[in-house]
Amino acid sequence: MGKSCCETPEPDPAGHNDRQWRLILWIALIANVAMFFVEIIAGIASDSRALQADALDFFGDAANYAVSLGVAGMALAWRARAALVKAATMLAFGIWVIGYAIYAVLAGSNPRPEMMGVVGTLALLVNVSVALMLFRYREGDANMRSVWICSRNDALANLAVLGAALGVFGTGHAWPDLVVAAIMASLAIWGSAEVFLHARRELAHG
Numbered sequence: 001m002g003k004s005c006c007e008t009p010e011p012d013p014a015g016h017n018d019r020q021w022r023l024i025l026w027i028a029l030i031a032n033v034a035m036f037f038v039e040i041i042a043g044i045a046s047d048s049r050a051l052q053a054d055a056l057d058f059f060g061d062a063a064n065y066a067v068s069l070g071v072a073g074m075a076l077a078w079r080a081r082a083a084l085v086k087a088a089t090m091l092a093f094g095i096w097v098i099g100y101a102i103y104a105v106l107a108g109s110n111p112r113p114e115m116m117g118v119v120g121t122l123a124l125l126v127n128v129s130v131a132l133m134l135f136r137y138r139e140g141d142a143n144m145r146s147v148w149i150c151s152r153n154d155a156l157a158n159l160a161v162l163g164a165a166l167g168v169f170g171t172g173h174a175w176p177d178l179v180v181a182a183i184m185a186s187l188a189i190w191g192s193a194e195v196f197l198h199a200r201r202e203l204a205h206g
Contacts, residue, residue, distance in 0.1 A: 021137065021144075025065050028130045028151070032062035035126055039119055046115035049104045050164045050180040053097045054123060054157055057184065060093050061150045068147050083146045083199035087192040090150070094188035101181040104174070111177045116165035124158035131155050146195040153187045160184060 036058040043051030064086045131151040138148040160180045167176025 022069065024130075024133045024137075025069050025147070027133070028147075029062055029065040029069070031126050031130060032058045032065065035123055036062060039123060042115055042119040046112040046119075047109050048111040048116050048164075048177055049100060049109060050111075050161045050177045050184065051116055051119060053100065053181050053184050054120075054154075054161055056096070057093060057154060057157065057188070058123075060089050061154060064089065064147065064150055068144075077203060080199040080202040083195050083202075086146045086150075087196040087199065090188045090192035090195065094185040094192065097181050097185035097188065101178045101185070104178055104181070109174045109177065111164075111168050111174055113165040113169035116168065116177070117162060120158055120161035120165055124155060124162065127151060127154040127158055145198055149191045149194055153191045157184045157187055 036055050039051050039055030039058060042048075043053075043055050067082050067086060070082070131148075131154075134148050134151050137144045138152075139145070157180075160183050164176045164180035167179075168174065
């Protein structure tokens with residue numbers, strides 16, 4: 001009984017097309033679109049590169065969830081191809097964030113830690129909730145795994161944003177905000193590599 005209570009449930013082989021999977025994706029999609037608007041406005045108002053980068057990450061995730069809903073129920077090869085597209089999106093996001101951080105170093109910035117902290121906490125609550133809902137699907141196909149990795153990376157990025165807010169507040173300088181932007185870029189690039197390799201294996205076996 002202990003094993004049955006503690007063991008992580010195995011994903012349904014047809015889980016990519018079940019109602020619960022689709023419902024979770026719809027909830028995640030709506031939540032990410034809403035947080036994109038919240039964070040992009042707050043990021044511009046607070047002059048925080050980390051918040052703006054996180055806002056674009058929310059936008060990219062919303063697109064990823066939409067793609068996942070679009071290919072749900074299709075053959076494994078099509079879901080793997082969709083995962084490749086999402087891996088490319090994650091990679092592009094990572095490269096963009098690095099470039100934006102470099103621009104901020106050259107142009108200068110003056111982020112407001114109070115707003116960063118409030119919005120970062122809200123974003124963390126949203127992403128942790130989504131990640132918990134997706135946890136049982138983390139070992140599914142490349143398409144499911146890509147959705148889980150995005151959610152996991154987002155929660156980690158939100159913790160980093162909160163750390164940046166504390167750093168900016170404590171030092172009075174913008175460099176913690178820029179360091180977090182670089183960390184978020186690294187997470188995106190790392191996650192894209194994981195999804196790409198998984199999807200390639202599925203296509204090879206397809």
